[in-house]
Amino acid sequence: MSRKKVARHKAIIDELTINPSMRVSELAKTLQVTTETIRRDLEELAEQNLISRTYGGALLRQAAEPVLNERHKANLAERAAIAKKAAPMLKGAKVLMIGSGVTTVEVAKRIAYEMNNITVITHAFGVATVLSFNPTIKVIIAPGIYHGEEGATHGSQTCQFLSDYTADWAILGASSLAPTGPADALTDAADVYKQMIRQSANTMVVADHSKFDRLATARYARWNEIDHLVTDRQPSGPLKKVLTADKVNISEAAT
Incomplete structure (x- = not known):
């Protein structure tokens, strides 16, 4: 994975930490990349179970709290x-x-x-x-x-x-x-x-x-x-x- 992609993935997680649910267009504008790039990034982060995909955006995955x-x-x-x-x-x-x-x-x-x-x-x-x-x-x-x-x-x-x-x-x-x-x-x-x-x-x-x-x-x-x-x-x-x-x-x- 390229350094740019690693940095972008980290930036996406940081943004979702501040705003737990964001749309693709919002992330693309914030990170100054295309919506196609953001969609690919979100799919990869979802495969790693770091986020959940939503209709038109993403939600930071919530860890379950142990008893x-x-x-x-x-x-x-x-x-x-x-x-x-x-x-x-x-x-x-x-x-x-x-x-x-x-x-x-x-x-x-x-x-x-x-x-x-x-x-x-x-x-x-x-x-x-x-x-x-x-x-x-x-x-x-x-x-x-x-x-x-x-x-x-x-x-x-x-x-x-x-x-x-x-x-x-x-x-x-x-x-x-x-x-x-x-x-x-x-x-x-x-x-x-x-x-x-x-x-x-x-x-x-x-x-x-x-x-x-x-x-x-x-x-x-x-x-x-x-x-x-x-x-x-x-x-x-x-x-x-x-x-x-x-x-x-x-x-x-x-x-």
């Missing part, structure tokens, strides 16, 4: 480092809202170790369990429809319950960190995260580099709604550009 038990086995060192970096940033907080996910459970473990006399509101049973090791931490679990694979409650009852509280911080994980914003594979989880953001003075997203430039079903915020991103590697490309423009504080955890 919670499987995710617990991946990127262990990275998640532990993120948690170690994130917990001290919460110093002085009295009330936290914590979303579901494997990385947020790691952060909750560090909170249980490092913080005392706080209240944590969560919809995730894994978060509540690890916090129970510190008897000075008051844990409030939001009711709702239980999602067994995620170990968390979701739904309108969960969001309504959260609306009665305010917090110093919302601490949220993500299935993807795209230039368009952090997102989750579950739309119900994203609704809960949106509510947590509304109820909190500050919002922190905790996620490792494997989530960079992926797409997930439900975006729960734009980057200008997020105060801090704690991760294990500096983002690059379009994602870095958006984070800088929206003044998101990026904290890199050493692994």
Whole structure:
């Protein structure tokens, strides 16, 4: 494959990362090549399972999100480092809202170790369990429809319950960190995260580099709604550009 084609394929993926669905004519105009060239490129990228072809365009292929038990086995060192970096940033907080996910459970473990006399509101049973090791931490679990694979409650009852509280911080994980914003594979989880953001003075997203430039079903915020991103590697490309423009504080955890 020629260097020009490799560069063009990378440029197409970059464009679809920013705008998840684009038409052939839009890509041709952006990359300054013919529509015939773009169509050939899209067919080759589709054969590599990097994109999905749509009528007259393309859509960046979305990776499936493994269930919670499987995710617990991946990127262990990275998640532990993120948690170690994130917990001290919460110093002085009295009330936290914590979303579901494997990385947020790691952060909750560090909170249980490092913080005392706080209240944590969560919809995730894994978060509540690890916090129970510190008897000075008051844990409030939001009711709702239980999602067994995620170990968390979701739904309108969960969001309504959260609306009665305010917090110093919302601490949220993500299935993807795209230039368009952090997102989750579950739309119900994203609704809960949106509510947590509304109820909190500050919002922190905790996620490792494997989530960079992926797409997930439900975006729960734009980057200008997020105060801090704690991760294990500096983002690059379009994602870095958006984070800088929206003044998101990026904290890199050493692994």
